[in-house]
Amino acid sequence: MSTSSTIRTLGLIGGGVIGSGWAARALAHGLDIIAYDPAPDGEPALRTAVDNAWPALERMGLGPGADRERLRFAGSVAEVATAADFIQENAPEREDLKRRLLAEIDADCGGEVIIASSSSGLLPSRIQADCRHPERVVIGHPFNPVYLLPLVEIVPGERTAADAVERASAFYRSIGMRPLRMRKEIEGYLSDRLQEALWREALHLVNEGIATTEDIDDAIVYGPGLRYAFMGTCLTFHLAGGEGGMAHMLDQFGPALKLPWTKLVAPELTRELRDRMVEGTAVQADGRSIKELERWRDDCLIRLIEALAPMRHERRAESPDPVTA
Known part of the structure; x- marks a missing residue:
């Protein structure tokens, strides 16, 4: 692990699940952290979360x-x-709050300091609008757990400078992350839009009594999830076309895209559906606390990351900063 020569102290505003994940990752890379959270238990909660993540980080190095x-x-x-x-x-993911907060941060820090938001779907052009230096504001959307998963989506707003995107990318790389820079801003960015499509369909299947929450998870864990871990979606379907590749796959199965296999629109989140989701995941958790589940998840992720590391080097040569088309 290595750190950027220019970034010594990372400032964190908000110390919840995502904020504490950033803290753990940056501390593991030798940075100083200064954090603020208005919650009465903000500091002890943040330190507890970092402590819970630390064994996994020690295993990673x-x-x-x-x-x-x-x-x-x-x-x-x-x-x-x-x-x-x-x-x-x-x-929290509220446009009015983030817009006001970013303007407050912007008013108090030097003009060269990059301000990144961990927003998971808001448009950067809107939340940077009240800043005096909107050119240094970007979205830096990570994935939970931030201290283990390397992906960070960098989304510039209309007034974001190209230099700010480059500098943010360099910083994230210095703490072991995989920056994915988007050419255009869009609500939900890239990964969450893909995840939400799957999530909406899962809710429909549970709502209609077709599957339990465990059935849904098994359908991914023991099938496409294994392929997605190292091939993603598009390359998987390229292979589905046999020797003809993606061209044959689309020509043969393209008409099926018109079949009503998916609902697309989310179901009404009724009390009954909510209870089914809660009860189903409680059965899956089997009495384990959130912290226990986090440690189990981290152990699984580390073993998966270690197992996939050689395979990732076998993929085609990729630039340090992949850019969406």
């Missing part, structure tokens, strides 16, 4: 200077803004 004691908790947004070299905002 800590970088020079990695130390949980390099986490400092601030008393205000302004204190973070004035002390950090790079700021990652992790507030």
Whole structure:
């Protein structure tokens, strides 16, 4: 693990699941952290989350200077803004809140400091609109658990400078991430739009009594999920066409796209559907706490990452910063 020569202190606004994930990843790469969260238990909750992630990070290999004691908790947004070299905002997913918060951060930090939002779907052009320096505001959307999963979607707004995207990409690479830069902004970005399509269909299948939550998960875990882990969606379907590849696959199965196999629109989230989802996942959890499940998930992810590492090197040569078409 290595760190950027220019980013020494990462500022975090919001210390929940995503904020604490950023903290754990950055600490493991030897950075200093200054964080702020207005919740009464913000600091102990953040430190507990980092402690829970640390065994997984130790297994992955800590970088020079990695130390949980390099986490400092601030008393205000302004204190973070004035002390950090790079700021990652992790507030709840509300446009009005993020727009107001980014403007506050922007007013207090130096003009060269990149401000990234962990938003999972808001348009950057809208949430950067009230900033005096909107050119240094980007979306840096990670995936949970942030301290293990490398993907981060970088989405520029209409007024974001190309230099800010480059600098954000360089920082994320320095802490072991895989930046995916999008050419155009769109609600939900890329990965979440794909996940939401699957999620909507899963809700329909449970709602109509066709499958349980465990059936849904098994349908992915023991089938396409194994292929997705190293091939993704498009390359998988390319192979589905046999020697004819994607061309044959589309020519043969393309008409099926018109069949009503998917609902597309989400079902009404009734109390009954909510209860089915809650009860089904409770059965799957089998009495394990969230922290226990997180540690089990981390163990599985580490073993999967280690197993897939040689295969990833066998894929075609890729640029450090893949760009969506």
